[in-house]
Amino acid sequence: MRPGQQNKRSRGRGNGRKNVNPLSRNYESNGPDVKVRGNPSHIAEKYVQLARDAQASGDSVMAENYLQHAEHYFRIISAAQAQNQARQEQRREREEQDRDEDDQANDEKAVAEANVDQDNEPEDAPKEEAIAEAPANDEVAQEKPKRAPRARRPRRKPATEGDLADAPQPKLSVGDDVADEVPAKKAAAAAE
Numbered sequence: 001m002r003p004g005q006q007n008k009r010s011r012g013r014g015n016g017r018k019n020v021n022p023l024s025r026n027y028e029s030n031g032p033d034v035k036v037r038g039n040p041s042h043i044a045e046k047y048v049q050l051a052r053d054a055q056a057s058g059d060s061v062m063a064e065n066y067l068q069h070a071e072h073y074f075r076i077i078s079a080a081q082a083q084n085q086a087r088q089e090q091r092r093e094r095e096e097q098d099r100d101e102d103d104q105a106n107d108e109k110a111v112a113e114a115n116v117d118q119d120n121e122p123e124d125a126p127k128e129e130a131i132a133e134a135p136a137n138d139e140v141a142q143e144k145p146k147r148a149p150r151a152r153r154p155r156r157k158p159a160t161e162g163d164l165a166d167a168p169q170p171k172l173s174v175g176d177d178v179a180d181e182v183p184a185k186k187a188a189a190a191a192e
Contacts, residue, residue: 022080029073032065040080044073110147 022040029036029043036046047070054063 021084022076023084027073029069031069032062040073040076044070044077047073106147113147 024039026037026039027043029047031047031050034050036043038046047066051063051066051070054060054066
């Protein structure tokens with residue numbers, strides 16, 4: 001390479017790879033006299049089958065060797081399952097913590113809204129201290145404060161011809177044109 005040039009190629013296999021799930025990864029296993037390829041559960045089952053065949057043929061040493069190979073892949077499986085379970089527990093804890101934070105934020109928001117509403121109450125209304133002094137039932141005290149439902153605006157219904165006929169007609173003054181008065185009277189008569 002010339003001086004001043006940079007090698008832009010990455011070196012090594014691991015660059016850019018993320019954590020791959022060991023249960024779905026394909027392995028190549030070189031056993032005592034056989035080569036087995038596949039995921040860990042497939043390889044372990046294959047070695048167990050080879051061990052049964054060797055035991056059936058009377059070769060206990062080869063059967064033990066196959067079982068040791070199978071045990072290696074069973075350990076890979078159990079380690080991956082433990083790792084997945086730990087990740088799921090961490091995810092659940094994070095989700096629970098997020099839910100708790102959201103609930104706390106909603107509670108604070110409800111309290112703030114209640115304080116705003118309380119500031120707008122007339123002075124004759126009972127104060128919060130008087131309410132707090134009242135004996136509270138344990139079940140009621142443990143409940144979370146509920147948000148007041150939002151007030152909805154009534155929808156406007158579209159105007160119909162009958163509504164327009166019932167509407168008060170403008171009174172005509174002396175300078176108004178009589179031609180404007182005739183269509184209004186016809187519309188009122190048609191509506192009746």
